[in-house]
Amino acid sequence: MHSLSLDAQLHRFLQWIDQTRPTRLAVVMDRNTERDCLPLIQPLLPPHTDFLCLSDTGEAIKTLEHAHALWSHLDSVGFDRTSALVGLGGGTVTDLTGFVASTYLRGIDFWLIPTSLLAMVDAAIGGKTGINLQGAKNRVGTFQTPSGVSLHPPFLRTLPKRETRSGLAEHVKHLLLTSSTPLDGAQLTHWMTDGDGLDLDKVGETILQSVTIKSRIVAQDVTEKNGLRKQLNFGHTAGHAVESWAMQEERDLLHGEAVAWGMRVALAASTLKFGDPNGTMAQAARWIAKHLPCPVIPPDAETLWPWALQDKKNEEQTVQMVLLQDLGQPVTDQPMPFEAFDEAVRLAEKMV
Template sequence: MTTITTQDYSIYFNNNSYKALNKHLKKLKYSKVFILCDTNTNIDCVPFLLANIDTDITYDILEIDPGEESKNLDICLGLWETLSEYGADRKSVIINVGGGVVTDLGGFVASTFKRGIDFINIPTSLLAMVDASIGGKTGIDLGSLKNQIGVISTPELIVVDTSFLGTLPQLEMRSGLAEMLKHGLIYDESYWNKLQDLSESTIDDLDALIYESIIIKKNIVEQDPTEQNLRKTLNYGHTLGHAIESYFMENDTKKRLLHGEAIAIGIILANYLSVKYCGFSENKSNSIKAIIKAIYGHVEINETDYTPIVELLKYDKKNEHGNINFVLLEAIGKPKTDCIVENEAILEAFKFYDA
């Protein structure tokens, strides 16, 4: 796969990526390297990375627990203190090796330590490869509320090694697929069509689909890096999806949902609202629901859950002047931002999902 060059950094793939990483480390002459990982990627991915790094720079490994629960201010505080204790300075670099939690958290820690040090992302999950590690969004959660604290700060470079996907459980692969499905729906119907049945796909096919998904996100972000308009379209399915994810995270009676599982539900709900408010095809909405449910199954959301989920919408990052703003579709590949939706319609959307 050919290197993708953005306005601020480059994305390197597979074997060529480590050559680029070593060249960068040699050129910048960092004082120290810190490798941020979780307990899983420390076992499954960091040894391979270390075997491919060719540098005499001293490195330390910073390990966190896996999962969304680690994406909080207490973990940041511990990492900032450790960086200080281990002698990190403004010429140090953090290499984030992990999924979206690690790249979001690590980017935020790096961007705020000593007013900002360099960081490099090595995404190891499908979700991080096609979405979380790209575009410069870094941040942490505020309790169960997703990504409430953060800054936009771009990495020095990104290493995408798809061999790391072999370490993932199927549920994590499925979670990442939701962001790829979203890219197809908001940007390119032909790409959406390619994703509908992956049962016969080869490794090369998957690499090509990952590459295309990264290109889609890159093209959107470059046109609107600070999310004033077009970049908001990347939140399709996320307004209700994030609320559902937060609700299931904080509710002890609910089974925790992975990010992509919640976004898949959010896409179905957004499609219903798109039919109601934007003239989106009802037949396509029904077809998309069937395809997504075939992949993700059905999650039980009771009527008693509807109101507390809707209450969480007031914390959505796209809100302006007290309005809850949705991204909806006029057609596949034709999104519309800043759509205001009535609560009654949201309740109808939940019933559509449940049907």
């Protein structure tokens, strides 16, 4: 795993370029990061750098078509195994960049510079890459650790409030998996603003806290062989289902917003299976509903069920969810028949 530190001046990134001296270098980005973030790093890059701006943004770029376009460019201009890619952007950009780099010529080096909170605390951490397939999330991908990740908090200044909240969902997930502290006491109120209002010192502390939590889990199960890494799927079974539905229906739903709703469903399912004598699960669900609301009205469980059946953690067509026995006590591989899923979705809508 990469070292757990901020790279506020991008020194580690520059050292990597100086030490490896790639024969060719390309920066992959979308039009948002081209506008808001590229000007900061462009003066630092070698003169032979290519700048590859994707035609779409968000989940729309995680397709085989975009991967093919990048592979074709690398091949046409002569990228070899001593060349490298840089992913500059949010989680979809870092996912796609890692996937393209890990598959081109069976793998070339890549460095990630996440520019959104979600990418900093989750997507760029842990060595997973991927693209979507037939509307389903991350169906094609690889496990490949980047050469490094530069966590540069000032990039968060470019984000609207909705994007900061979306990223906060993954941090909340890490807290629910590892801490018994109620979310009301987790000192998260400083995130309830747009990028301009962020306290970068507190932001840096939060990022490092989340990266440390995820990295410790991943280090014990890098390629998901012993089940420990499955904990990080908390909230993602229902979350990916509603996100896939939203993509199909062309609804405006960010990944973190979908995960936040999915955590509410997982907390409801946990309550139904293990009980909630102290009310901690219900309290967490209410906090999420209040501070990380879902901007669309999710469909019923019957509509979501076909998408839930496509979740990567399922076994033998049985939906498997990560639940909590209590805050900080995750349990993986919990079978979830449709009837239980339907009950959890209904209860989640009442836990507000």
